Amino acid sequence: MSAARHRKGRVIIVRTIAGRVECETEIKKSRFVAVVDRAATEAQARAVIEAARKADPAAGHHCSAFIVDASATDPRIERSNDDGEPSGTAGMPMLEVLRGHRATNVVAVVSRYFGGTKLGTGGLARAYGGAVTEALSHARFLTRERREVLTLELDHVDVGRVESELRGHGVVVLGTSYAAVAVLTVAVVDPDSTAALVASLTAGRVEPVRSGVMYAEVPE
Incomplete structure (x- = not known):
């Protein structure tokens, strides 16, 4: 599906962020380090994910989501990965946050350090989605x-x-x-x-x- 749409007389091809943002949140002693960065292709998105994995090797999980739509004619690609967390509790909530912000050509990675207390499936979904939401609150958005x-x-x-x-x-x-x-x-x-x-x-x-x-x- 094309990302092109009309607003205020302009044709907007892509809504994305100006640059990398990073923040850390803590829930019941578990630390969630979120990185949101630009990525114009799937290869670039996966490179950001791998860089986060290497930067935080002690983290138990490196969950991710990305949306890339490099042009109005290329097919839109959306991916999410729970990286060992219970199915649907990490990557998909993160992807939903990116969709909710209408963000495109963007990748999110959340690295989790377990604090000893289980959060449950609902708690995990809120934590991972909330970490991306918090990171995006510090982002500057652009339209292409x-x-x-x-x-x-x-x-x-x-x-x-x-x-x-x-x-x-x-x-x-x-x-x-x-x-x-x-x-x-x-x-x-x-x-x-x-x-x-x-x-x-x-x-x-x-x-x-x-x-x-x-x-x-x-x-x-």
Whole structure:
């Protein structure tokens, strides 16, 4: 299932975190060390899990969950692992927390140090899910947006004025090259509205040319 959806006029491809977060919680003397990190592929997610296992070799369990959806066309991958805890008490509650935060391209690992008191299946589920929830409370979320790349051929005398107006309307200016004419390269969410704006700024003399697609990560 694609992660793409519409919100506030923008097409959002992926909601993810800005970077790694880590926190520790304690329940009945059992310690739960949670790491949540970015992962654009299943291989990257598994590398984060293995790194956590190596970092905390004394922990009895390294339970995990991840969701990766690198693009709007690639198949979405979700995995969870209880790593020896009773079935359904660790990995799945962690995965549900990631789903609840609409987080994608993200991996969570919770390493448990047993404190001598059994928590029961319900207690374990709450502990593992709660550890990921606590970690995500410290995360900064980003949305990854698809943008069209446009090029505009302009007279040199018009470049500064047009660029300034485009920036004022939220257009991302990627660069300008100068030869016989100036070529302004921009990235936009809505190419049709940008084309209309350019037409108004140049009395219809300039028509943007679509030259590709890029993705931008924007803070929420």
